[in-house]
Amino acid sequence: MTSAPRLQVATAHGHTVLRLSGLLDAARVDAVWNAALEAVQRSPDAPVVVDTAAVEHLDGAGIALLLDLLRQPRGENAGVRIEGLAARYQALLDQFDPAQFRAQPERARRPASVREVLGRGSMAATSGALDALAFVGETTKALMHALRAPRSLRWRDTLTAAQRGGADALPIVSLISFLMGLILAFQAAVAMRQYGAEMLVADLVGISLVRELAPLMTAILLAGRSGAAFAAEIGTMRVDEEVDALVTMGLDPVRFLVVPRLLAALVMTPLLTLYAMMVGLFGGAAVMSTFEIPLSAYMRETFAFVTLSDFVGDMVKTFVFGAIVAGVGCLRGLRTRAGAESVGLAATSAVVTSLVLIVVADGIFAVVYYHLRV
């Protein structure tokens, strides 16, 4: 019943005759498409007759093949004629005007010059930086307002954000910090034992955790969890015009959406870091107990070596990290354009930008603390 499409090409009396037969549908027509097209293109100055009397069935793709033959540029008196097409297929073909489908010459893409790339790049970077600066200003203003008039703050949103970003993050923070303390202590202990200096492992784990690792790891976890969530949440609100609705209702999106999340992050990040520090120290202690150093000795050594100023420095740093994660997440969310794809881009960019800024800020803190002899 079904037969594959076939093409025969013949020349007679200066005419080229293309005889098409079989089923010309989307699944099969490809077999004859290129051959038919070449036959037509080979003789631009002789008339072409396409005989379709033996075609069993045509669908939209078959019609498109005929249209492709009809739209080719031809010489004078050298048109392409379709013959023998059943009336119902002719009606389908007549819906289209081949001239409408003349292939447009490919627009030549000029490769951008180095100057153009540099120029566009710096324009984008400058406007991005200005935008971020304006956002920082706007947010600070809204935050100040919220602190002066606490009743204007959306407490319920703030608490929800604090729960999602803080309390709900405890399991993952526990796991990562405990393992980090454990691994750090174990690797150090293997080396230190050769010199009989296992006790110094407590100093090493303590100082690395308090000064660097606990704030850094917490901030990275927070960027991956909460920063991405803020961007996706606000980004979806943006796409669904909920942010526009806030504006036209006279509600400032920064005050309404950003401040609660920012406040939650500012409170929860130091708490999470503190928690990460403690769990990490316990991870170290777990290793030390296998080296027959009791918990009390380990803790005494740690607290003797890690000073209060280390701890205060850590808290200042972690506060800044929290602000970076929440601020970048919200900013990227608010700058989302239309469509599902841009929500994904916003979340990705929120995480990447947060990580870069966290590492840069951490570097700056290291230099400043060093000069302050902290």
Place this chain on the structure above:
Amino acid sequence: MSTLPPLPDTGPIIRVENLTIGYGGKPVLENVSFEVRRGEVLVILGGSGSGKSTLLKHMIGLYTPMTGRVLIGGDDIVHAEGAQRQAILRRFGVMYQHGALFGSMTLLENVRLPLETFTALSARAIDLVARTKIDLVQLTGAEDRLPAELSGGMRKRAAIARAMALDPGILFLDEPSAGLDPIVSADIDQLVLRLSRNLGVTFVVVSHELPSIFAIASRVVMLDRRSKSIAASGDPRELREHAPDEWVRRFLNREPEPA
């Protein structure tokens, strides 16, 4: 490619048999049966909450009914799996209420997608086929625009073009007139009639816009929320005057409930 023959040429093209559908064990419609004839424009209508969109989503196999079958070209979509289900899905196209065009792709890329996935055509051929579909819905010139840059009516027409990419015999339209101004809505009606006449496509339309229904429907199936069943079916003009059920007449004449 497909393990089933194309749509057979005789008999009803869709049969809904004893369908009971609902959410969370609560039926919205009970024991509903009707047929869609080849080449007709069947409109499913009913008041808000009567389950017409739900019924549509069961007919296209998105949801599983509590009981009953939906035969599309003689094959049951409810219990079909794997390649057989794929073959049944290829027999129809769907226009969703808001178009459901992929936002990251241009109009042309949206229409090309099914062709690229399911045919072996060359890129050049796919391009031309997609452009003919776009021409059919009169969107030539807008091929390179993103869905966000199209108006509501254009988006619906674009969705129809995408649904027609593989020349299915059946098109399901969910609320084609909702949210459009009367002129654009009438344009869509004309498009439906033209495609139905020229291409012989069978339409199943969910709508409650009376002017549009009277313009396009060859038959209506009217759902009633209270009895959870079909209140009436037939020619809408006929039903408006002579339906035995008073509620049906009132609905089609747009009269308020008596006080």
